[in-house]
Amino acid sequence: MLKGFREFLLRGNVVDLAVAVVIGAAFNAVVEKVVSSLINPLISVVFKADSLDKALMVELPGGGALAFGALIGAIINFVIVAAVVYFVFVLPMNHMRERTAKNTPEEPAAPSEQELLAEIRDLLREQRAGK
Template identity: 60%
Template sequence: MLKGFREFILRGNVIDLAVAVVIGAAFTAVVNSIVANVFNPLIGALFRADSLDTALVLEIPTTTGGVAEVRFGAVLGAILTFLIVAAVVYFVFVMPMNLLKQHAEERRKAGEPKPEDPETELTLLAEIRDLLAADRAAGPGTHRAE
């Protein structure tokens, strides 16, 4: 039982997944801070509100005499957060990795010898013809040793 657990834990994909979760959590904190401290105040200033959560609020009276709030600003903030995360992931991780892979593939292809044309039956027959013609030209009773 412990052997199976040890094999499970030491599998490469489990460790990679654990690292990804930890890095993702730390990265989420950074992105949330950027959105909360940079983008929300800028957009809130455009709508004359402290943050997107209080910007673009639609108040709807309820039948009980209260007020329900529809917070379009909070939805806009969530969309911006998603777009910022997607942009950072793409430009910081995906694009550089794709460029590295492309560069490595180009270097690998440049280092490989170019394949020669494969021998066909026609080229082999032409070689045999040429060898037979050379033997005939050398005279009877002589054979080439190769």
Template identity: 55%
Template sequence: MIKGFKEFILRGNVIDLAVAVVIGAAFTAVVTAIVTGIFNPLIAALFSAEALNDAFQVQVGASTLKFGLVLGAIIQFLLVAVVVYFVFVLPINHLKKVSFFKSKQSPAEEVIAEAPPTDLELLAEIRDLLAAQQQGTGAPTGRAAGAPGSADHPWPNE
């Protein structure tokens, strides 16, 4: 159980997520300061209110609907989206286009691994091994005769 927990913690995703949460919290403080310090006073000045939260208030019976509060949250969300897009997404997409993150190997250098045998191939080999064992002739070598991929199979590339 401890080994599984150690593998979970040391996975790159967990560390990346932890860093993202910490930076996100710090970034939220910056955006909140911008909305509170710049946009709230500007909008409040336009609508004769002390803060954006107090703008666009509608009295409905004993309750007060605060549309300014919702507007402030929307502005804050849009600011976060704009900064994330222009600071992170756009530069990373540009770097991907100029092959910064792509592998340095050429396709000729890549080693193509042989495909593992299919279930049908394995079963055919087992059948032939059992048949050879019952006849006392020993085990055949390589792929079983007639098995997919062997030379005498009707479809050798299968």
């Protein structure tokens, strides 16, 4: 039971996922600083609000409010994260994979099941004929 658990933990996908979570958490701090130091000052100039969370508020008659600014802020955060992940991680990895794919020789195609079965059939015929 413990051996299976150890194999599960050391499987490549689990380790990659753990690294991604740690990098994602650290990256979240960078995104928050970009938003608080670049985007929020621009918003305060345009919308006369401290941040998007307080901009574009629509008061409801029964109390409460719709926070369109908070939704726009979340979308901006998502776009920033997606852009950085793509340009910093995905794009370089794709280029690296292409380079390594060019340098590795192509292996000949493995025979199909039909071809393997035909070989086995022929070998069995030869064995029977030899007796």
